Amino acid sequence: MRIVLDAMGSDTCPDPEITAAIEAAKLFGDPIFLVGPVQDLKPRLDSLGVPIESVHLVDASDTITMQDKGMALALKAKRRDSKTSMAVGIDLVKTGEADAFVTAGNTGGAMTTAYFRLETIPGVERPALTATFPVKNGYCIVLDIGANPDCKPEHLLQFAIMGSVYASNVRGINKPRIAILSNGEEGGKGNELVRNAYPLLVESGLNFIGNVEGKELFAGEADVVVTDGFTGNILLKSTEAVAKLIMDIISQQLKSNIISMIGGSLAKPSLVKIKTMLNPDEYGAAPLLGVNGLVLIGHGRSNAHALVSAIKTARQGVDANLLGSIKSAIQENFKRVNIPEVE
């Protein structure tokens, strides 16, 4: 299996990427394609004595940084001769020289590069970014969490189909429970988008359980929750912010007096465990579903451990034929309801 890792992705790149490439090659028994400026990367790998057969260097002289945006970013993403590590790496997937691309770089940059170079799966109008939320007794996959701030009802249907395939094929969830994020559980509730998407989901043949609010989402009542990228992003960032606020207040309160301090230090292992539960890097990266190739995007703050997890998730995606299964599911849906393709 041929996984491409962007050497220039994470906030402290390329060290975590180099370590992750070496570890992943050892762990999974397949070489990693590490994409970045060879003149910088080769001496580092040589000094570590990395065997040439475990990490294959692919040269990419340019990078997309966390600061890149707007037109400059679009050009770096789109130009045929682009030499960014993302463009070069994603082109390997496009040409079939590699099976999946993993990056911890600029999310917008990765999405744009993947969208321009791979285009979308036939029948999918918009790629969607997924996130895995820790919920009661498990996880919930939410999409879109930021690729498309404005969506049409058909997009939510496509997200639901892709999310369902991802949950079943990669995560091994039998008949994933699919829901729409809304401001009320009843079918008539929601904004215009949700109200119009609801009947499409009802007729989709998916295991659609209706609308959920935050309460049901975090109670673990759905396996996949679909929403537009604006709302999904608000959901992701505001719940992360609240979790951080609470953990900060707890730390502060536990230092407020000697009794609490003793209590806090005794309870510390439990509190650390909670922090870990709230920030799972078990999956390392989330797939950008809907582009015509396997692309996974991790946090900028990913360390080598998170990157190895990301590579593992990418391998699971390849093993499970995620891309092919999504293509089939989308085609089946078109046949079933005979929706004319939009745009």
Place this chain on the structure above:
Amino acid sequence: MRIVLDAMGSDTCPDPEITAAIEAAKLFGDPIFLVGPVQDLKPRLDSLGVPIESVHLVDASDTITMQDKGMALALKAKRRDSKTSMAVGIDLVKTGEADAFVTAGNTGGAMTTAYFRLETIPGVERPALTATFPVKNGYCIVLDIGANPDCKPEHLLQFAIMGSVYASNVRGINKPRIAILSNGEEGGKGNELVRNAYPLLVESGLNFIGNVEGKELFAGEADVVVTDGFTGNILLKSTEAVAKLIMDIISQQLKSNIISMIGGSLAKPSLVKIKTMLNPDEYGAAPLLGVNGLVLIGHGRSNAHALVSAIKTARQGVDANLLGSIKSAIQENFKRVNIPEVE
């Protein structure tokens, strides 16, 4: 000052309402108008020996329950001869016989009744429901959190004007920092609604600080955050759900072994304090801004203490001339930019 309290609002009504009416009358030195079925309420008040001059009973034979919705609710809210406690109470505000109406009942019912009977302030197209979020070192007022799932850019401007007046006049915040909730801080970020509302806020003359994400909101960087009612509702419910999940995990983790259990019991006062911080009933109820009369809506689970707080907030609104000040601010905005009134 004449505050009307809906006797039939809270989940366990009318007991918390009766207690709150008695306490508020004593505390603030003004009688409370308690609206509900007199034949049920009078014997209870008599048995408690409540002096007639402290709690004035106003008869309302019908109620809006938590189950009422749809057309039946709309009719109860709109019909001129409606005898629900909400309709009768809000009519007292409409006719000028009372200064403000407080309820802990069905939020949709209260909004609908207020909207139909009081209509909106001239220049305000949609009333907005506010919520006060606990944030780092204070509070943040967010609106709309559920009245309007679909909004236009002008609505967000009107919410911002109303929220700014509420924050300054009632909460005593000097030059409230106003922000739009978005999926990115830069001006160009957001969905179509946010991108179109941004320039209106820039030109509004308000202390507009730009877009905020959840991170900035919960870090306390804005005093008032505006958003459409769909996103606001998702924000409210999902952050409540995450807070609950974390506190549940903490309780569970602290019981997981004897050391943690001892730690947890020592730290208990601190943990209780955190729960209190996360569920503030300091303000008891949130105003429905934009209707032509002062209406405050509290949680269904309000107890007598929360209802007394709600009455206090209502009194502050009357004292601060909240309604008159919002009217002036909206009129000034129309004069300033000469926006033709929409709809």
